[in-house]
Amino acid sequence: MLDMAASDQAPRSFDPRQSIVAAFEPGGEPSALERIGTIVQFARNETIFSECDTARYAYRLLKGFVRLSRVMIDGRRQIAQFLSPGDMFALEGKDAHSLTAEALTEVSVICYPRWQVEQLSDDMPEVRRELMASLRRELSAAQDHLVMLGRQTATERVASFVLQLAKRRGVRDRVEFPMSRQDIADYLGLTIETVCRVLTELKTLRVITTPDRHHAIIRDFDALEAIAIGDS
C-alpha cells in the first residue's frame, strides 16, 4: 500500500560518526549545518520518530510535509504543528521526543546527530542563532495556536487555518492541503465533521471554493480575515 521510501541510509541504523554527508538545501543559503547530517527519505504516512523514542537526532525538513502530534492514552490526538520545507524540528532538550513526527507526503529530511548540533551551536554563532530563531518561531506559533484552541469558534479556527497556509506560502489566492480532514480537525481541536461543515459554510458564503480535496481557492481574502477574527 505504502511504497516504501528507497533509502540505503536507513533512518535508525547509521552510526553518527560516519554520517557526515553533503546535503543540498533547495533554494536556501547553505549554513554550517548543511555540511553535516544525513539525508533520509520517508514515504507518506511513515513515522519519522515517535513520542518517547530516544532523541538521537535533530532534523530539518527538506521536501514534503510533516505533522507533529501527541496522542492521549485513550487515542485522542492533538497535532501541534504542520511542518513545511525548511523547518527544523526535534530541537527539544530532553532525551526523549515529546511529539510524534509523521510524513504527510513523500518526505526527505536531513538528520543531525544531536551531539554534533550541540557542539556546532557552541562553536558557531550562525548555527546557534539559527537554532534559537527556530525555537522562537516555534514558540511564537504555539502561542498563536493556543489562542485559537482556547478562544476561537470552529468557523474562526478553520478560517485562520486557511489564512495561515496562505500566508506561509506567501499567496492570497490559493492554498494546498497536504493533510487529511482528520489531520485538520486534530490540529484545530475539532471533529472531522465540524471541519467539513465549516468548509461548506465558507463555500456557501463564497469566501472560498474547493476544486478538489487538497486545494482551496480564496475568493475573498479580506472576508476570510474578518471571519478569522470574529467579525461574523
Next chain:
Amino acid sequence: MLDMAASDQAPRSFDPRQSIVAAFEPGGEPSALERIGTIVQFARNETIFSECDTARYAYRLLKGFVRLSRVMIDGRRQIAQFLSPGDMFALEGKDAHSLTAEALTEVSVICYPRWQVEQLSDDMPEVRRELMASLRRELSAAQDHLVMLGRQTATERVASFVLQLAKRRGVRDRVEFPMSRQDIADYLGLTIETVCRVLTELKTLRVITTPDRHHAIIRDFDALEAIAIGDS
C-alpha cells in the same frame, strides 16, 4: 486602589548602559546573568509590558507570580502561561512583545537589556545554555497546553491544572492559586462559571477541598490524576 510599587529605577526610563546592578537570586546558583540587570518591583495587577510594546528587556521573575496573555480585538483573552519565581520571560526574537505580562501579586523581576543578553549569550556558554533551556521548557509547556485546550474536557482541564500547580511546587497535598477564577478560566479556555462548577464537582467527589479561594487541598492525588487523563 493599587498601591504603586516604589521604585526609583523606573522600569521604562533607565539607560541600559548604566543599568548594571548587582542582583540577588534567592536560593539559586548565581549565573553570569545575575551579575547584570536591574531589579524592578511591580504592584498587584500592574502591567510589566504589553503586547506590541517594543521589547527592550528580557526578564527573570524573582518574587511573586505573573501572567502572560494575549487579548483579541473583541476582548477574548487567552493566558499562555503563569510564571513562578525563577522563570525567565520575554525571550522572543521579535522587536515587539507578543504577549502582555501582568503581575498577579506583588512582583519583583530582574530586567536584562536585550543587547546585553545577546552579547552574553554569544560570549558565555552557560548563559546560552540557560536561555536555550528556558525556551525549550516554554515550548514543551506550550505543547502540553495545546493538548489540554484542544482535546481535554472541562473537568480534565481543571484537574490537570491543579496537578500542574502541585507538581510545580513539588507537593502532592496542597496548592495555592495566586490567580483569580477568571485567570484560571482564561488559561484553560473555559468560562469562569465552568471553572467554578468543576471545582465544586471535584469537591463533591471528595478529591479536593477549598479552605479558601486561593488554596486547594488535594485529598486524593491518584483520583485527581485519573480524572485529568480522562478515567472518568
Next chain:
DNA sequence: CGCCAACTTGATGGAAGTCAAATCCAGTGG
C-alpha cells in the same frame, strides 16, 4: 469499472456557554 477509504451531509444529544441572581468576603469607615 468497481471498490474502499476519505469525505460530506443529516439528525440528535450533551457539554459548556450565557444570562441572571444569590452569596461570600476583604477592606473601609463608623
Next chain:
DNA sequence: CCACTGGATTTGACTTCCATCAAGTTGGCG
C-alpha cells in the same frame, strides 16, 4: 468591634455550538 460596600465567586435556568451517530457520496487506484 461591627456594619457596609463592591468586587469576586458560586449557583441556577436556559441556550447554543459542536460532538456523536448514522447514512450517503466521491474519487483515486487497482
